[in-house]
Amino acid sequence: MPYPRKHFFLFFQLKVNRKNNTGISVYLHIPFCLKKCNYCDFISFDYSFGDLQKYLLYLKKEIDILFSKFPASRFSLKSLYLGGGTPSLMSAELLSDLVEHLSKYFDFSTLIEFTIEANPETVEFDKFKGFRQFGVNRVSLGAQSFDDELLKLLGRVHDSKKIYKSFEILRKSGFDNINLDLMFSLPEETIEDVMFSLSEAIKLSPEHISFYSLTIERGTKFFKIRGSLGIPQENEQAKHYKMGIKLLEGHGYKQYEISNFSKEGFQSIHNLSYWLSFPYAGFGIAAGSFISRIRRRNVLNLKSYYEKIDSGMLPIGLFEHLTEKRQKGEYIMMCLRLKGGCKNSLYYDRFGVFPVTDFGNEISNLSKMKLLKADKEGFSLTSKGLLIANQVMEYFI
Secondary structure: OOOOHHHHHHOOOOOOEOOOOEOEEEEEEEOEEOOOOOOOOOOOEEOOHHHHHHHHHHHHHHHHHHHOOOOOOOEEEEEEEEEEOOHHHOOHHHHHHHHHHHOOOEEHHHOOEEEEEEOHHHOOHHHHHHHHHOOOOEEEEEEEOOOHHHHHHHOOOOOHHHHHHHHHHHHHOOOOOEEEEEEEOOOOOOHHHHHHHHHHHHHHOOOEEEEEEOOOOOOOHHHHOHHHOOOOOHHHHHHHHHHHHHHHHHOOOEEEEOOEEEOOOOOOHHHHHHHOOOOEEEEOOOOEEEEOOEEEEEOOOHHHHHHHHHOOOOOEEEEEEOOHHHHHHHHHHHHOOEOOOEEHHHHHHHHOOOHHHHHHHHHHHHHHOOOEEEOOOEEEEOHHHHHOHHHHHHHHO
16 A cells, blocks of 8 residues: 555544534545536546446445544544535435445534535435435535526536426425526626526525536537637626626625525535535545545546455545645635635634735735735635636635
């Protein structure tokens, strides 16, 4: 094993504390879809029930291999997130079996949030009622748009009618914490199109809305035809974003992160763990973990994933020990995604110094450029900085 055992030991020196939000968040990657979307660069494969069964068997083996290296114990679980892919392709029985396996190692009595990603075409009443009974208390529904022509262009399996129907089923199944994913700046999309989709989403009254721009990634179908897609220009994209923020906040959806808006009390606990650099563990192909300066990511190839596990090895493809400087920079980068930005007191609690000690020049220069606003509490992106957030964050890395 080329990865030091002591680093894995750090993985489990954790306890959940609801007050200060420390503890472990767990992500499971389920990499199967009915059809790969034209814009998607996530690791996913064509679905078959047999392939899904085999994968879940190996996913449980991966968890067993990790825990076999330590004395038997169960660890407090703060949040659990099933992403993909389309994890809602699982049956309620398969999910129950997975939860039962995880419960050997994690204490579900401390679980606050249990999210499953779903696409509208997979939402069925009996299945999701079963999911609810087995502990899932939040659903992230991939709507993307309420325009049928745009949905077809994106390569989505569902149409807008299916979004309304699946949302109704989720409510009837007992879910009172639902996120809708919506994209903007789609090919040939106008500001009227964006406002229409957002307005339809708001009418459904989900507790949370993720509103993010389409990005054209290498390896996708869209990348091959990017020159002919008619993606809105940057100034139009900025207009879509600013108008979207205004509409959402005007209807009670408070922006708490660059792309995320929620009603009061419904911020995503799991995603906040990422953005606040709290420890998280990932299992499954391509899943990542971050514990005590150790970042690891599993292999991206399904054959390699199976072969490593068959050999009794953890399927790690990337293992990195961050320097203190890098960790501090990434902490600020992630905090800047949040509307509240980076708090001086939290930075001091974590690193023993204030941000200005480590990044005084960066904070000063970006403030002069009106990309950051700083006060005695900390610093955050301005409305101008929000539009070029990635470029601002690069100053700290």
